[in-house]
Amino acid sequence: MSGDVGEGAGTPDTPDAAEGTGVPAGAPVPAGDTGPLPDLLELDLATLRTLDHPVLAEVVAELRDRAEQPREMLWGFNNAF
Amino acid sequence: MSRQAIPPAQGPGAGTPGTAVVPRVPGAAPVPFGQFIVKAHGRCNLACRYCYLYAGPDRTWRTRPATASPAVLDRTADRIAEHAAAHGLDALSLVLHGGEPLLVGAERLGRFAALVRDRVGPGRAVHATVQTNATLLTEHRAAVLARYGVRVGISLDGGLPAHNALRTDHAGRPSWPAAARGARLLAARHPEAYAGILTVVDPRTDPVELYESLLALRPPALDLLLPHGNWTAPPPGLPGGDPGRHAPGAGRATPYGDWLCAVFDRWWRAGRREVRVRLFEECVALLLGLPGATESLGLDPVNAVVVETDGSIEQVDSLKSAYDTAAATGLDVFHHTFDDALRHPGIAARQAGAGALAATCRACPLLTVCGGGHYAHRYRAGHGFGHPSVYCADLDRLVRHVAAALDTALGGGAR
Numbered sequence: 121m122s123g124d125v126g127e128g129a130g131t132p133d134t135p136d137a138a139e140g141t142g143v144p145a146g147a148p149v150p151a152g153d154t155g156p157l158p159d160l161l162e163l164d165l166a167t168l169r170t171l172d173h174p175v176l177a178e179v180v181a182e183l184r185d186r187a188e189q190p191r192e193m194l195w196g197f198n199n200a201f
Numbered sequence: 202m203s204r205q206a207i208p209p210a211q212g213p214g215a216g217t218p219g220t221a222v223v224p225r226v227p228g229a230a231p232v233p234f235g236q237f238i239v240k241a242h243g244r245c246n247l248a249c250r251y252c253y254l255y256a257g258p259d260r261t262w263r264t265r266p267a268t269a270s271p272a273v274l275d276r277t278a279d280r281i282a283e284h285a286a287a288h289g290l291d292a293l294s295l296v297l298h299g300g301e302p303l304l305v306g307a308e309r310l311g312r313f314a315a316l317v318r319d320r321v322g323p324g325r326a327v328h329a330t331v332q333t334n335a336t337l338l339t340e341h342r343a344a345v346l347a348r349y350g351v352r353v354g355i356s357l358d359g360g361l362p363a364h365n366a367l368r369t370d371h372a373g374r375p376s377w378p379a380a381a382r383g384a385r386l387l388a389a390r391h392p393e394a395y396a397g398i399l400t401v402v403d404p405r406t407d408p409v410e411l412y413e414s415l416l417a418l419r420p421p422a423l424d425l426l427l428p429h430g431n432w433t434a435p436p437p438g439l440p441g442g443d444p445g446r447h448a449p450g451a452g453r454a455t456p457y458g459d460w461l462c463a464v465f466d467r468w469w470r471a472g473r474r475e476v477r478v479r480l481f482e483e484c485v486a487l488l489l490g491l492p493g494a495t496e497s498l499g500l501d502p503v504n505a506v507v508v509e510t511d512g513s514i515e516q517v518d519s520l521k522s523a524y525d526t527a528a529a530t531g532l533d534v535f536h537h538t539f540d541d542a543l544r545h546p547g548i549a550a551r552q553a554g555a556g557a558l559a560a561t562c563r564a565c566p567l568l569t570v571c572g573g574g575h576y577a578h579r580y581r582a583g584h585g586f587g588h589p590s591v592y593c594a595d596l597d598r599l600v601r602h603v604a605a606a607l608d609t610a611l612g613g614g615a616r
Contacts, residue, residue: 153601158608179486186486191232192234197236199238
């Protein structure tokens with residue numbers, strides 16, 4: 121199991137927006153949308169390719185074989201191409 | 202296309218913080234490894250300040266050999282071939298990694314790729330890539346790699362010197378001049394071998410300026426990676442501590458999500474696809490109900506395995522950002538098969554989908570797209586990996602933004 125070994129009981133909460141990082145913390149934002157995503161499963165890929173959105177059409181063109189691809193050929197390791 | 206089934210958490214103590222969980226969907230066979238990351242060199246000529254391998258909690262590299270020996274490489278090639286044959290793989294991915302793999306020389310990398318191709322035999326495609334910081338990429342080395350059919354991925358944090366201020370050598374000197382030279386050479390002389398650029402996100406930068414500076418280096422693809430961090434060692438600008446206090450809707454700022462949305466908008470509205478952006482395209486795929494091919498999003502099983510310079514078989518090395526020895530399995534290519542590694546609980550956890558997730562994630566409407574984000578980002582010392590991502594709110598921001606853009610492109614409420 122991917123549990124920790126020899127670790128302690130955990131750390132207390134740290135202050136929001138780690139100081140000294142230079143990353144602007146910004147003001148807390150209002151509570152956002154927590155509802156469901158729009159249902160985007162209605163259209164098939166062939167139809168999607170005909171839509172008038174050039175970036176989407178190109179992306180979908182490359183995805184059309186993915187549904188039939190064996191899982192072992194979907195290579196998701198992030199730290200390389 | 203069908204939505205992915207969401208199984209309940211499995212194993213003793215499932216969902217209880219701090220207990221050992223061996224998540225497995227009942228009856229689900231492991232997905233064979235299809236991606237083999239071989240650490241050709243265990244050191245790096247750079248000392249990037251945020252490096253998850255050499256500047257993080259893991260110390261295993263210190264006692265490992267700097268280079269993989271011929272015996273390790275030979276045995277690794279055998280084990281890859283054995284696994285490919287056992288599982289009938291038509292194609293596999295071979296990633297030459299490090300450290301900085303070009304420290305062993307391009308010829309040696311190319312010969313290893315050729316060895317793997319020879320061992321797996323005809324009829325099985327080996328897609329070989331090397332992931333490099335590009336500082337050692339010369340015309341000769343690029344030509345050698347291209348000749349051996351090894352594509353080159355480059356790690357750069359932007360297309361301007363200021364974007365790469367944290368990418369220095371061991372003397373603190375900037376790597377940018379040499380890296381930029383290598384990237385431009387690859388684009389100009391061997392575009393067919395140019396795999397793309399990996400960029401670690403820094404929300405202090407101007408997102409559109411950074412994206413456009415990367416376009417100037419003419420990569421065919423980009424990926425935007427969130428810096429490795431977790432609830433105990435949070436990424437710059439994010440709060441750590443108790444995951445329960447920082448869920449979406451809790452009002453925390455989302456600097457990484459905002460940054461990514463700005464780049465997305467620039468990319469999405471360009472009028473043509475100027476470059477493939479893996480994070481965004483995988484998000485679109487998942488929103489459309491397709492399987493994903495990224496560790497950053499989705500519930501799909503991770504089918505990657507690492508072989509270290511001493512022949513140790515390890516889990517994906519980003520786990521090392523959590524704690525020392527986090528990626529260890531106790532297995533090695535001399536005594537064990539990759540099927541043995543598939544049975545390791547840590548590997549199983551990466552293939553368990555929603556079964557490995559916190560109850561919060563499993564109840565989330567973004568579950569099948571976000572998937573809990575990157576596994577390593579869910580860690581909290583003393584409590585394991587059974588938490589939402591430390592980037593939860595940022596991922597929520599991004600996924601909802603992409604979903605809205607996709608919905609608009611598809612006609613929105615008019616469907």
